[in-house]
Amino acid sequence: MTEPADRRADSARGPLVRAAAEQFARKPYSLVNLDDVVAAVDISRGAMYFHFPSKQALATAVIDEAHKLGHEAVAGVLANKLSGLETLIDLSYLVAVLDTGEDLARAGLYLLESIGRVEGLEARSLGEVIDALAQIARRAVDEGDIAEGRDPEDIARLLVSTYIGIRHTGDLDNPQQFLMHIEKAWTLLMPGFANPERMRYLSQFVRRRTAMASGKVLPQRGPA
Amino acid sequence: MIARQTRSEVTRRKIIDAAVELFNDVGYSNAGLGDIIERAGMTKGALYHHFNSKEALAVAIINEGSDILLKTFQGISRSSAPALESMIHGVFVAVNLGNTDKLVRMGAVLLRIFAKFSEASTVNYGVWLAEMGEQARRAQAEGDLRDDIDAQAAGEFIVSTVLGAELISNAVSGGEDLMERVTRTWEFLLPAVASEQSLPYLQEFLARESLRRRGQSMPT
Numbered sequence: 001m002t003e004p005a006d007r008r009a010d011s012a013r014g015p016l017v018r019a020a021a022e023q024f025a026r027k028p029y030s031l032v033n034l035d036d037v038v039a040a041v042d043i044s045r046g047a048m049y050f051h052f053p054s055k056q057a058l059a060t061a062v063i064d065e066a067h068k069l070g071h072e073a074v075a076g077v078l079a080n081k082l083s084g085l086e087t088l089i090d091l092s093y094l095v096a097v098l099d100t101g102e103d104l105a106r107a108g109l110y111l112l113e114s115i116g117r118v119e120g121l122e123a124r125s126l127g128e129v130i131d132a133l134a135q136i137a138r139r140a141v142d143e144g145d146i147a148e149g150r151d152p153e154d155i156a157r158l159l160v161s162t163y164i165g166i167r168h169t170g171d172l173d174n175p176q177q178f179l180m181h182i183e184k185a186w187t188l189l190m191p192g193f194a195n196p197e198r199m200r201y202l203s204q205f206v207r208r209r210t211a212m213a214s215g216k217v218l219p220q221r222g223p224a
Numbered sequence: 225m226i227a228r229q230t231r232s233e234v235t236r237r238k239i240i241d242a243a244v245e246l247f248n249d250v251g252y253s254n255a256g257l258g259d260i261i262e263r264a265g266m267t268k269g270a271l272y273h274h275f276n277s278k279e280a281l282a283v284a285i286i287n288e289g290s291d292i293l294l295k296t297f298q299g300i301s302r303s304s305a306p307a308l309e310s311m312i313h314g315v316f317v318a319v320n321l322g323n324t325d326k327l328v329r330m331g332a333v334l335l336r337i338f339a340k341f342s343e344a345s346t347v348n349y350g351v352w353l354a355e356m357g358e359q360a361r362r363a364q365a366e367g368d369l370r371d372d373i374d375a376q377a378a379g380e381f382i383v384s385t386v387l388g389a390e391l392i393s394n395a396v397s398g399g400e401d402l403m404e405r406v407t408r409t410w411e412f413l414l415p416a417v418a419s420e421q422s423l424p425y426l427q428e429f430l431a432r433e434s435l436r437r438r439g440q441s442m443p444t
């Protein structure tokens with residue numbers, strides 16, 4: 001007969017994670033106050049502790065949910081079956097759109113850096129991403145878009161590092177400008193590994209993606 | 225209750241799969257319901273529970289095949305790519321699916337057989353006309369489709385020419401040269417429908433697509 005209570009408890013889990021994502025997307029981990037999370041969901045602190053015994057448990061849940069969101073989105077891009085390099089470009093724009101527009105994605109990426117040192121979570125997650133991108137880059141080598149002799153894993157690592165760098169130096173609350181940074185990064189990086197004869201097409205491909213992504217993101221967003 | 229529905233769904237699947245195979249082997253008109261029952265390894269009652277005639281079975285195959293095709297195409301056209309790129313790419317993916325997926329291929333064959341005699345074809349073609357029309361309107365808004373043509377008409381025209389290419393290819397080569405024919409169709413279509421500033425890019429997009437399909441390396 002405990003079922004109704006359990007169901008009520010279950011229904012609080014999702015909103016708690018969402019409310020936490022909103023906080024973690026806007027404040028450093030150490031400055032997030034769980035009172036704000038609890039207030040947003042309108043439950044008691046005790047009820048929250050029933051699901052998440054600590055701030056870290058809540059943060060880990062946010063990372064997990066963000067991970068799921070990322071997986072689904074990436075699967076969607078892969079299902080489009082474009083060429084390898086086009087897929088890599090599309091993925092970068094997808095992540096940028098999620099990162100600038102979805103608290104969950106943004107919080108997940110922040111948290112990976114702030115609490116990811118625990119149990120090597122950050123290193124493992126980034127390692128997985130690099131492996132996955134390297135496979136796609138390998139396909140791009142076979143298709144001739146990436147020049148022969150380039151190491152797909154090096155390229156994958158370069159792309160991931162570049163994105164993380166842009167994230168730190170750019171303004172996630174200014175999506176249009178953020179997307180321009182992504183475009184410029186591709187324009188600067190591609191001559192380093194792309195087949196020179198394909199550059200004209202690929203540069204246009206990148207510019208067209210910026211235009212599409214710009215139409216999707218909201219204009220500049222002020223601080224919450 | 226849930227278990228029984230699942231079992232029923234498994235049975236239905238088995239019947240459809242057996243029918244697709246049989247139609248493929250001996251042709252739709254030569255296949256009898258008895259043969260399907262035998263191949264699926266089930267009773268007459270089980271088959272009639274799901275399908276009361278061979279035509280009902282054919283309509284189910286048409287609908288399922290068409291559904292797979294449409295969902296695949298929509299997956300691509302709902303992506304972040306510009307609409308005209310998705311139309312080109314989606315047509316190639318759909319055509320390729322028709323070559324590789326037995327159910328989709330049989331659905332297309334049956335759709336042609338039933339073309340004038342069944343509601344299924346009206347509905348299925350209608351869905352494609354609407355879908356392509358919508359994508360064409362998007363492509364126009366994005367500046368890839370010329371702004372001085374009727375987007376709906378352009379979308380519908382693309383559907384007709386691709387279907388025509390499929391028909392001719394089946395007739396003259398058993399479908400073997402379909403990719404080439406679809407490529408050529410697009411080569412003729414693009415200059416007619418694409419805006420001047422997007423045309424060179426789209427032609428290159430098409431060339432890359434068609435070569436990738438043929439498993440060769442792309443042009444440099």
